[in-house]
Amino acid sequence: MxxxxxxxxxxxxxxxxxxxxxxxxxxxxxxxxxxxxxxxxxxxxxxxxxxxxxxxxxxxxxxxxxxxxxxxxxxxxxxxxxxxxxxxxxxxxxxxxxxxxxxxxxxxxKAKEEWWYPSYMVEKCPGLPNWEALKEPACAEAFATAETAPKGRYLGGPVTWGGFDEERIEALDLPFEVIHAGTDAALFAELESAVQRKAPIMLWIYAPHWAPAKFEGDWVAFPEYTPECYSDPAWGINPDMAYDCGKPFGxxxxxxxxxxxxxxxxxxxxxxxxxxxxxxxxxxxxxxxxxxxxxxxxxxxxxxxxxxxxxxxxx
CATH class of the missing domain: 3.40.190.10 (Periplasmic binding protein-like II)
Structure with a gap:
């Protein structure tokens, strides 16, 4: 915006x-x-x-x-x-x-909101779109910036959007750090800049929007959401924490x-x-x-x- x-x-x-x-x-x-x-x-x-x-x-x-x-x-x-x-x-x-x-x-x-990356990043993280590829240190480093290294940087939406990305990172033990964009405009301005330079970027993309149509890339495939994933810590990969899955679609x-x-x-x-x-x-x-x-x-x-x-x- x-x-x-x-x-x-x-x-x-x-x-x-x-x-x-x-x-x-x-x-x-x-x-x-x-x-x-x-x-x-x-x-x-x-x-x-x-x-x-x-x-x-x-x-x-x-x-x-x-x-x-x-x-x-x-x-x-x-x-x-x-x-x-x-x-x-x-x-x-x-x-x-x-x-x-x-x-x-x-x-x-119909809504879709998830972690998204440009296609040129697959060369540096060949296991994508599988979320488990992000656990590899080399993959995380490929998405790192000076402020997050050696952890990868995930550019989230404004804090007011919610989304549980910090909780997701902790539950899935991902070597990433969330950096929140201040505004919707800042989020997509950074995407534009990164794609032009073929710079590393992993960020929150939502649809309906122009970005996934304009740029070649893909959403990370996290474990599929169920309501129990958010409400029952015993559900899913991490038996001790909720949010060990992707975001719901719908x-x-x-x-x-x-x-x-x-x-x-x-x-x-x-x-x-x-x-x-x-x-x-x-x-x-x-x-x-x-x-x-x-x-x-x-x-x-x-x-x-x-x-x-x-x-x-x-x-």
Whole structure:
């Protein structure tokens, strides 16, 4: 995500259109959360724009990806458009178990988040993509930097994304150290630089995104995730520690405050109906991150081209 897009975080955008159909619904703003990666900003502004077309009052609020559930439980926040199965399932399940947060269904996008490396690194670590190759000292050293040597360096996402990478390294006894990127933009800027120089890099890559399509590489094949891997230390390779597996793959969910249906029933229906696929989202992220368009311009273009589609979600 480019820095200029981050300037929009925390800024309220309010639009109210009179409509008889909404007369019985609240005119209070529906608060949609914004996070710190391009795709989520796009998804959220798409939903906000659709709700505005239906006459709802919409406000965008910056919120931490995992800590946002406190606000969703109290009703201070109302809708989060992207909760990834790969990193947010535990927080989402804990919140929905309270009865104060509801799962509003899948976005239609499928999530993958894992350790990723460019193909030119296979020559220096020939056992890849098998995770056990990373245990070899020579392989770890191939991914090392001055700050981590002799351990390999794993460039993780911003700390707020979660992901349990430190725990994974410890449970699988990997000679690697996690260095967290400060922002989504910094993460992918470092990838671009490394690939241009054919420099060693192992980092967090997620999909849908432009990076795995633009660059030749692969995800590390860790032991397959099961819920027990995260909850039961006795499960898996390490009998004493949890997280001895890869990250889960799966849906990207929409979640919301449980009071949404009573206060804004039409909006809840539209949010549940919202769906978009990886290809569409990947193309829009590419327009923003690689082609220099603003989130607002990309969203406006999608809205214009898909009016028949989104109008069905609000009617």
């Amino acid at each position: 480019k820095i200029n897009h981050m300037m929009r975080l925390g800024v309220s955008v309010i639009a109210l259109t009179a409509g008889a159909a909404l007369a019985q619904e609240s005119t209070d703003p529906i608060k949609l959360t914004l996070h710190d990666w391009t795709g989520q900003l796009i998804t959220t502004e798409l939903m906000g724009s659709i709700l505005q077309k239906a006459g709802y009052n919409v406000e965008y609020v910056q919120a931490d990806y995992l800590a946002q559930f406190a606000g969703l439980e109290t009703g201070d926040l109302h809708v989060a458009m992207e909760m990834w199965e790969t990193t947010g399932r535990e927080a989402m399940d804990a919140a929905t178990a309270t009865g104060k947060v509801v799962n509003l269904g899948p976005t239609g996008m 849906e990207i969910w929409k979640v919301g405050w449980a009071g949404l249906a009573d206060k804004w029933p039409g909006a809840e229906k539209a949010i549940k109906a919202f769906t978009i696929d990886n290809a569409e989202m990947g193309a829009m992220i590419t327009e923003v991150d690689l082609n220099g368009k603003t989130v607002e311009a990309v969203v406006a273009d999608w809205m214009e081209k898909n009016e028949a589609r989104w109008s069905g979600w609000i009617n």
